[in-house]
Amino acid sequence: MKKIQTVLGEISPEDLGITMPHIHIFNAHPRDPKDPTECLPDIEKNILELEYYRSAGGNSVVDGSPAQNVRILKKISEQSKVNIISTTGPSWRDETLLQKNINDVTNIFIKNIEKGVGDTDIKCGVLKSGASYNHITPLQERTFTVLAKAHLKTNAPIFIHTTIGTMGVEILEILKNEGVKLNRVMVGHIDRNPDLNYYKELAKMGAYLLFDQISKVKYWPVSLHINILKKLLEAGFQKQILFSLDFGHWTDLKAYGRGPGYTYILEKYLPRLRKEGIKEEIIEDIMINNPKTVLSI
Numbered sequence: 001m002k003k004i005q006t007v008l009g010e011i012s013p014e015d016l017g018i019t020m021p022h023i024h025i026f027n028a029h030p031r032d033p034k035d036p037t038e039c040l041p042d043i044e045k046n047i048l049e050l051e052y053y054r055s056a057g058g059n060s061v062v063d064g065s066p067a068q069n070v071r072i073l074k075k076i077s078e079q080s081k082v083n084i085i086s087t088t089g090p091s092w093r094d095e096t097l098l099q100k101n102i103n104d105v106t107n108i109f110i111k112n113i114e115k116g117v118g119d120t121d122i123k124c125g126v127l128k129s130g131a132s133y134n135h136i137t138p139l140q141e142r143t144f145t146v147l148a149k150a151h152l153k154t155n156a157p158i159f160i161h162t163t164i165g166t167m168g169v170e171i172l173e174i175l176k177n178e179g180v181k182l183n184r185v186m187v188g189h190i191d192r193n194p195d196l197n198y199y200k201e202l203a204k205m206g207a208y209l210l211f212d213q214i215s216k217v218k219y220w221p222v223s224l225h226i227n228i229l230k231k232l233l234e235a236g237f238q239k240q241i242l243f244s245l246d247f248g249h250w251t252d253l254k255a256y257g258r259g260p261g262y263t264y265i266l267e268k269y270l271p272r273l274r275k276e277g278i279k280e281e282i283i284e285d286i287m288i289n290n291p292k293t294v295l296s297i
C-alpha cells in the first residue's frame with residue numbers, strides 16, 4: 001500500500017489534498033549574515049502562516065530544508081493541522097563528503113526515511129540535493145549518486161535544487177545513469193529559467209516541473225509564466241506540473257506583517273488561471289493529483 005510519510009506519521013495518499021511540494025517553514029538564523037530578513041525564526045508566526053494556508057484550502061506542504069529540526073516541524077504540524085513532509089539529503093556545499101565512504105553517507109539518509117531523524121522516530125519523505133549555476137561540481141555529482149542510492153532503497157521522491165533553473169537535463173542524466181526512474185524526480189526553481197523548450201526537454205525525460213517561484217515578479221512577470229504554462233498544457237504535460245512558494249524570508253509572509261504569504265497560489269494565482277481559461281481538472285491535477293503521485297512512497 002502506498003503511503004505519504006509526514007512528520008506526524010504515515011497518511012493515505014488520498015488524505016494529502018492540496019499540496020505545495022517545496023516551501024520553507026522554520027529557519028532560526030539568516031543563511032547570509034548580510035541579509036537579516038532571510039530567516040523564518042518565530043515558530044508561533046510560522047504556525048499562524050500555515051493556518052492561513054489551511055483556511056484558504058491548503059492541506060499539505062513539503063518543508064525543503066534537509067537539516068531541519070524535525071521536532072519543531074512536528075509541533076508546527078500538530079498546531080497548524082497542516083500535513084508536513086520533511087526532507088533529507090547531503091549538503092552540496094560540504095566538501096568532506098568527497099572523503100567519506102559513499103555507503104556510510106547514504107545509510108544516514110536511508111535511516112532518516114525508514115527509521116527517523118537522529119534519536120527521534122520522525123521520518124522524512126523527500127530526498128534533496130542541488131547543483132550550481134551552469135555547472136555541476138564533483139561534490140554535487142557525488143550527492144546525486146548518494147540520492148540515487150537512497151532513493152532506490154526507499155522509493156522516496158527526489159527534489160532537485162537548480163540554481164537559476166540551470167543544469168536540469170544534466171542532473172537528470174546523472175540520476176538516470178544511477179538507475180533512477182525520472183518520474184520520481186521534481187526539478188525545482190525552474191521558473192527562474194523560463195524557456196519552453198527546456199521545460200519540454202525535462203518533461204519528456206519524465207521529470208516533474210516544479211514551479212516554486214510563483215509570485216516573485218522581481219524575476220519575471222506572472223504573465224510570462226502563464227503563457228508558458230498554457231503551452232506546456234497544450235503539449236500534454238498536465239500530469240507533470242507542480243506549484244509551490246519557495247519563500248525563505250520572513251518578509252514574504254503575512255504572519256510577519258508582510259506578504260504575499262503561503263495563500264498566494266490559492267487566493268491569487270489560481271483565480272487568475274481560471275479567469276484565463278485553465279480548466280478546473282488541470283488545477284486539480286497540479287495542486288492535488290500530481291503531488292499525491294510523486295510524494296507517495
Ligand SMILES: [Zn+2]
Nearest residue numbers: 023024064246
Ligand atoms: Zn527552497
